[in-house]
Amino acid sequence: MRHVAAGFEARGFRVVTFDFPYMAEGRKLPDKAPVLEAAFIAAWTEAARQTNGPMFVAGKSMGGRMASMVAARSGFDPAPAGLIFFGYPLHPPNKPAQRRDAHLPSIEVPMLFLHGTKDPFGTPEEMTGLVAGLPLAELHLVDRGDHSLITGRGKPVSEASLDHAAQWAQGSIARL
Numbered sequence: 001m002r003h004v005a006a007g008f009e010a011r012g013f014r015v016v017t018f019d020f021p022y023m024a025e026g027r028k029l030p031d032k033a034p035v036l037e038a039a040f041i042a043a044w045t046e047a048a049r050q051t052n053g054p055m056f057v058a059g060k061s062m063g064g065r066m067a068s069m070v071a072a073r074s075g076f077d078p079a080p081a082g083l084i085f086f087g088y089p090l091h092p093p094n095k096p097a098q099r100r101d102a103h104l105p106s107i108e109v110p111m112l113f114l115h116g117t118k119d120p121f122g123t124p125e126e127m128t129g130l131v132a133g134l135p136l137a138e139l140h141l142v143d144r145g146d147h148s149l150i151t152g153r154g155k156p157v158s159e160a161s162l163d164h165a166a167q168w169a170q171g172s173i174a175r176l
Contacts, residue, residue, distance in 0.1 A: 012166075018043040040057075040066050042136060044076050047147070055080055057071065083110070084165055086116060086149060090122030090130065091121060105135075107134075109136065111138070112169075115141055115142065116145025142158065
């Protein structure tokens with residue numbers, strides 16, 4: 001995510017990052033969802049105090065899922081201009097029946113899913129179907145990208161994907 005944050009800053013966006021409590025404490029096991037969501041809300045609230053203008057929520061994997069759960073119940077104040085997901089965990093690997101998307105239709109802001117074509121947390125077909133049912137969502141597939149959007153060549157999130165996400169965010173701002 002440091003690469004992504006630097007990429008967005010290079011494209012003129014102010015980026016605020018934070019660690020979930022378990023990460024800050026050096027633990028490997030994530031906290032329960034209410035703790036993770038509360039941490040996201042606290043970070044958002046603090047960033048909003050220091051920001052004028054539209055704000056976006058972005059997250060990688062579980063971070064994106066937690067952001068989506070907060071957004072689904074309108075828990076961010078002010079509401080975000082949009083959500084950007086880097087590798088949304090649609091389901092655990094090899095468990096496509098355990099979907100984690102029931103809350104997504106409740107989100108009332110634009111969503112961008114950047115998803116690798118080799119991501120075991122959701123196939124391109126599953127993600128295409130998901131986004132087709134979400135009128136405010138767009139899918140950007142990263143060819144040969146894994147769950148971290150890294151291609152077989154070991155490169156981090158591509159400049160083209162960062163350009164796409166930045167252009168999508170600018171377009172979302174223009175539609176406000």
